[in-house]
Amino acid sequence: MAFLRSTATNKTLTTLTLNRLTTRGLTTASLPELPYEYDALEPVISGEIMRLHHQKHHQTYVNNYNKALEMLGPAMDKGDAQAVVGLQSAITFNGGGHVNHSIFWQNLKPINEGGGNPPENILGSQIDKDFGSLETLMQKMNKEGAALQGSGWVWLALDKEMKRLKVETTPNQDPLVTKGVALLPLIGIDVWEHAYYLQYKNVKADYLNSIWKVMNWKYASQVYEKETTA
Numbered sequence: 001m002a003f004l005r006s007t008a009t010n011k012t013l014t015t016l017t018l019n020r021l022t023t024r025g026l027t028t029a030s031l032p033e034l035p036y037e038y039d040a041l042e043p044v045i046s047g048e049i050m051r052l053h054h055q056k057h058h059q060t061y062v063n064n065y066n067k068a069l070e071m072l073g074p075a076m077d078k079g080d081a082q083a084v085v086g087l088q089s090a091i092t093f094n095g096g097g098h099v100n101h102s103i104f105w106q107n108l109k110p111i112n113e114g115g116g117n118p119p120e121n122i123l124g125s126q127i128d129k130d131f132g133s134l135e136t137l138m139q140k141m142n143k144e145g146a147a148l149q150g151s152g153w154v155w156l157a158l159d160k161e162m163k164r165l166k167v168e169t170t171p172n173q174d175p176l177v178t179k180g181v182a183l184l185p186l187i188g189i190d191v192w193e194h195a196y197y198l199q200y201k202n203v204k205a206d207y208l209n210s211i212w213k214v215m216n217w218k219y220a221s222q223v224y225e226k227e228t229t230a
Contacts, residue, residue, distance in 0.1 A: 029098050031059050035105065038054070041115070045214065046198065049198050049199055053101075064093075068087045072087045072088075072091070096172075100190070101190070104188050104189070107219060108211075108216055114218060119221050122229075123217070126165055127165060141187075141189065141208070142209060146204055148171070151193070152169055152170055152171040153188050154167065155168045155170065155176050155188050156186045158183070158224060160182045165186075168183065184223065187215065
């Protein structure tokens, strides 16, 4: 995967004070704030898990992504192909971790704020059309997430070319775009152990069954409708 590029403004692109990478259109990432408190998703996801997941794991991806970006410019200037290839791998992994988690936090919502409420309007209708029912979709995502070997993600995606919804999985921290540029992520569920082990131990299936109680279908619907009604 080509290194992740920002949508920096022309002003950013010409500002040398950021670092030499701005001349190549690359800018550093930062840890997003959560739209809820760490304990707001309890009892589905404990506050301890959320704090560690956000402050430690996501922050590490951000730090390592930024470090790799900082090292990339000098490596390219030197023509050090081996270093550039290694840094591209680090950028893909850590940049993917940042992208995936930034979506994941938006996909969750406290129960008392509407988390778990089923999708309505056009997304709900499309789910019924493509999967038969919301329950069937949830079962499919649970099954594919539980079957994923090692670490990774399970996604509900809109295939913008086929005009239909699909369930996909990605290994490690690969973002959904690695499965096809036409795939738009609506829901992404983290099935790395750090997302659930402190609470659910090695019973990944229980975590997957429970997380739907705090799923933010309103966010998924907004992303879907923005794409399909534009």
